[in-house]
Amino acid sequence: MLTRRTLARDAKIEGIGLHTGKMVHMHLRPAPSGSGIVFVRTDLDHAEIPATLAHVGPSFYATVIGREEVTVSTIEHLMAALYALQIDDVRVELDGPEVPVMDGSSRPFVDALRKAGSSEHDEPRQYITIIRPVSVSHDEKRVAIYPCSEFRVTYAIDFDHPRLGYQELTAGLWGQRAFDEKLAPARTFTFERDVQALQREGLALGGSLDNAVVIGDEGILNQELRFPDEFVRHKMLDLTGDLSLLGHPVRGHVVAYRAGHDMHLRLAKRILECGDCWYLAPWSGAGMNHEAAAGA
Ligand SMILES: [Zn+2]
Numbered sequence: 001m002l003t004r005r006t007l008a009r010d011a012k013i014e015g016i017g018l019h020t021g022k023m024v025h026m027h028l029r030p031a032p033s034g035s036g037i038v039f040v041r042t043d044l045d046h047a048e049i050p051a052t053l054a055h056v057g058p059s060f061y062a063t064v065i066g067r068e069e070v071t072v073s074t075i076e077h078l079m080a081a082l083y084a085l086q087i088d089d090v091r092v093e094l095d096g097p098e099v100p101v102m103d104g105s106s107r108p109f110v111d112a113l114r115k116a117g118s119s120e121h122d123e124p125r126q127y128i129t130i131i132r133p134v135s136v137s138h139d140e141k142r143v144a145i146y147p148c149s150e151f152r153v154t155y156a157i158d159f160d161h162p163r164l165g166y167q168e169l170t171a172g173l174w175g176q177r178a179f180d181e182k183l184a185p186a187r188t189f190t191f192e193r194d195v196q197a198l199q200r201e202g203l204a205l206g207g208s209l210d211n212a213v214v215i216g217d218e219g220i221l222n223q224e225l226r227f228p229d230e231f232v233r234h235k236m237l238d239l240t241g242d243l244s245l246l247g248h249p250v251r252g253h254v255v256a257y258r259a260g261h262d263m264h265l266r267l268a269k270r271i272l273e274c275g276d277c278w279y280l281a282p283w284s285g286a287g288m289n290h291e292a293a294a295g296a
Helices: 076-084 107-116 176-182 192-200 230-246 261-273 290-295
Strands: 003-007 011-016 023-030 037-041 047-050 064-067 070-073 090-094 118-124 126-130 134-138 141-146 151-158 166-172 189-191 213-215 250-257 278-282
Touching: 003 023, 011 107, 023 107, 037 070, 047 064, 047 070, 076 107, 076 176, 076 230, 107 176, 134 261, 141 261, 151 230, 166 176, 166 230, 176 230, 189 192, 189 230, 192 213, 230 250, 230 261, 250 261
Parallel strands: 037 090, 126 250, 151 250, 189 213
Antiparallel strands: 003 118, 011 023, 023 090, 037 047, 064 070, 126 278, 134 141, 141 250, 151 166
């Protein structure tokens, strides 16, 4: 049986927050088996917020968790990295209201987590195995999950913009190597006009070409993209981070069309509500594809 894991050593990460533009110091520590991922605001009396669906607040531009007025935002890129590296139990201490944005991708988190290494607990890891489809839709936006032996994602985006348009990708995301190669480097993206509107409201003050791909009316303002389809890859990264709030890794195939954080989180909630659509059990890893097994 695959067992739960925590970090072998502490990991420290620092950088500016996207919205405040202020420096945030983050300190990830090993945690006991079964504790899950817990964020701790060291600047607010060490208030603790477990990274679970029960603590998710309104999440549109970024995924936000909160408890009793204390929040932590933009957790999704770190959560995706923890999910991909199969690290279940970590205490994430930080001295500000948001996880550092870094370069807008998951890669800096993957690098820091890998440097810290992981250590196995004795307790088996429980997996959510989907046995019946679950879906949510809103206007044209749709997201569903179907039975599948591994964690697989098909994602399509369709923006009315000449440089963006329609992009789709399917990828099996089991194992670190698949995530590293396919999703981790993909940066968040935004439209120049949205950045200007947010900054007028005092938000996105830390936003720059160093931490996002910015799309202007004429084209992309950054020097170059990391993948021709970096946009849809980033959406898959966000989805991975959002589904990790279920608290257990998922064996199922997600199919998403024009979705975003709000839709991802609605799907996760619907999965929890549909008790006969899945079961929870340890897993031997049998059936995991070769590439994934080598990376895990
Ligand atoms: Zn994102």
